[in-house]
Amino acid sequence: MTTTDTAPDDTETSAQRYRIGDRDTSGRYPVTVDGQPGGDIHRFHGEWYARPHGHTEESRHDDRKKAAAHLVGLVDSGVIDPAAAPSEIPADETQGIVPWLSPRMKPTRRNILNAGIALGRIAELAWLPQDKDGNTTGYPGSDNWWDLKCQLDGKVIPRWWSHLRGRNGDNTPRPVYRHKGCIPFEDQAAKVAALVGEPPTGCPCREVAHPTTPDDVDQLLKRAERARKADDVDTLRPLLTQLLGPCPASSARAESMKTFLPKPKN
Structure with a gap:
């Protein structure tokens, strides 16, 4: 549970x-x-959140200094016992409905679209949503750390999607050199092209039919929204797998998803 608790600090x-x-x-x-x-x-x-040692609840703060200072206040007031067992992360923070969407991101229509677009683009750039233990990392939003595995050298790097997607109509990721310690910059484009190849425009997967046209995306989004509102996780999970699961045609799926985003204002 998140609160706006204000211990003296x-x-x-x-x-x-x-x-x-x-x-x-x-x-x-x-x-x-x-x-x-x-x-x-x-x-x-x-925003920044502080979780006291030995507790699971969080409090919201304007910046990291205020969040850390809040913990000092809780120590002084006796709320925090340094000798207590460490806090355990609640299960819903680590286990979402599907692994491709952060459990902190509700599976709303807009979040699904943004996640699908991001997943399609990072595939084009030869990144994998994966942490150092090989676990899939869900899309966390545009301005939050996202652990991604660079397919050029295998390193896991925390990135912001807002940096990878480019800005103001320019799709060039920032920084253009990918990350510190990666293969030489002059070799990167060729290796990405060799790894990614020419993505298909239709889903070739056998077990799951991923949508690649606006009509198919729209139908699945509508069904997912009904399941979400009904709190029907069993129905929602396979729909999210179709909309977000890995597919060689994730680029085509992402392009179709873009048609449902609000048009930018001139």
């Missing part, structure tokens, strides 16, 4: 007492207070 004074560690594979940063476990913080859709 003095951001400047608290900064001398907390330390923010390195981001883990789930996108969270561990925080110590006076050298003892204080909890963790993470960013999602432009």
